[in-house]
Amino acid sequence: MDRAICRLNGGCSAGESRGETSEPRPSRGLITLEELESLTEDLDSHSALGRSNSPVGESVETMEVEERDRLLHFWQDVGRGHQVDVPRDMAEPIQLLTTDMENNQEREKIPSTLLTKKEKCGVLLYEKRNLEKLNWACITVREETYEQSICLGFMKLMRYICQQNSSGNYLGMTIPIITVVQVDDIRSTLLREVTVAYYLPQQYQDHPPQPLDPEISIETWPAMVVYSRPFNGITNEASILGEIRTLTDVLGSLSINTGNSFIIAGYTSPAALHRHNEIWFLERH
Incomplete structure (x- = not known):
């Protein structure tokens, strides 16, 4: 089974995709974003x-x-x-x-096409976008909390971006950095497994540099349609569950099949004073 499609559909775990058992690793102290x-x-x-x-x-x-x-x-x-x-x-x-x-270097954005959007009283409720088929560097982690998982994943991806790859080059930051999360059937709790993913710049899409860290994989994700809604501030379990509920309410009349996997897209630096994020729902058929 294709790992990327499996993950985005909320199916198998990282351990299952490698034929391993999914044993929790011991929690470690990690600085949250x-x-x-x-x-x-x-x-x-x-x-x-x-x-x-x-x-x-x-x-x-x-x-x-x-x-x-x-x-x-x-x-x-x-x-x-x-x-x-x-x-x-x-x-x-x-x-x-x-x-x-x-240096305020311009960061390359994930290529996408706006299909439609809905506003109310000048406030954006959601956008519907088409994302191209793209290559990503991904790592799946399973710590005690969401914050620990994204921090560990982010630090490992930073090593990959910063020359720990087969090209030996600094690849450059792209936006957004995304995390794929899964929720329980009633959407009240985040499951512990989190995937952190980095969009490879366009110049590396055809020939992605291979990671030196065996926990990082290069995956080709299929083209997809997402419904996105912006939000500002911190990302933790409580805020993510709140944003999922909000976008669910906004999209309620559309009867969209979204499943139990969702994406959090972060557009600003982890150290930024005012951070911009989005919650993404994947349209499923």
Whole structure:
């Protein structure tokens, strides 16, 4: 069975698709994407202070190493206060992501076509879009909480994006980063298995760089129709379940078969003060 179609339809688990048993892994302390929101200003001032104190004759290479270490130590110090583990091998991804944010580089968006939309009193209720058949880098994780799962998945994908791939290149951030979640039959609880997915930039679509991490896979997802609704702020189990209920109510009269799998699309940096997200429902036949 095709793993991507299986996952999007809420069928088999990652372990089942590999012929393995699905045993829960022990929970670990991980920094949530939401907790990084407040770090931006402190991180900027911390980095600026470190640069201003560097000796005039210090080499560029030494300064870059020290800057990378300062960023890592800053994140680790904050993480310890939240009982969070930010491993040392995240130093380079953190530096590349920070540089990307500071330079305000344009991020490539997932190609899609707007089919229709509905508004009420100037407020967007939903959009119906067609997404092309695309290649994604995906990882499925199963931690104690949704926040832990997306954090672990995001950090592993960051390593892939930041040169831990067969090309050895920094692939660049694309938007949105999406997570596929599943709910129970009455849509009151998120199941523990979460898939985090990164859209490969167009230049890599025909020949995707292969991940060095065996837990990450390159998957071709079929073209699909999604109903999307924007929302701002944090993403956790409570907010996601609330957004699912809201869009279900909005789409109620359309009698759309959506199943029990949903997508959360994040368009802004994990450290952004004002984050923009969307909830996606997949149209099924």
